[in-house]
Structures are given as C-alpha cells and as structure tokens.
Amino acid sequence: MPGPFAVFRRKWPAPVWEPMAPFIIAGGIVYWGVWQGQNALANTDEFRNDPRNPNAKPSKPASH
Template structure:
C-alpha cells in the first residue's frame, strides 16, 4: 500500500507547459526592469546598489 494514495497516470508537464513558459517570461522581464532601474541616476551612487564600483575596497 502506498503512503501517497493511488497513482493516476495523468499528464502534468504537457498541460503546464504554457505556465512554465509564462513564468520564464515574467522572470526575465522583472530581471531586465530591475537591472535597468539600478542604472538610473537616483540609484547609481546608492551604497545598496550591487553594481556600485567603489574607489577602494573595504579593509578588514
């Protein structure tokens, strides 16, 4: 007896394909908008910006 119940051989990946593709498109769009906003003048010199190139490295 299986702990998960009866197995049904229903297709999962096929019907979910458009949702997977939409997730990839949304992820790519958010990534592009985020990287574009990090280059705006408002955030260009913000210390929280990961693209900020500091003049000297932090010393320990």
C-alpha cells in the same frame, strides 16, 4: 539505485508537463522581465551611486 532525477523520466498516469507548459513558460517570461526591469532601474542616475546597488562602484573606506 536510480538518480535523483529519475522521477522526471517515469511515465505518469496523467499528462503532467503538457498542461503545465504555459505556466512554466509564462513564469520564465515574467522572471526575465522583472530581472531586466530591475537592472534598468538600478542603472539610472538616481541609484547609480547608491551603496545598496550591487553594481555601484565601492566608495573609498574612511581612513582612521
């Protein structure tokens, strides 16, 4: 039985990857740009200590 990615190696009756290439590349560029913008905004002074920020230092838990 062929592997799960054998469908990507088969010959298609019509070009598939060539027309899709600009959209795949543009999607990667948009994904990278949003990722960089999110990281830049998460590290601003306003959100640096926000508890919702995944990069924020954990605050000390309240003692009982």
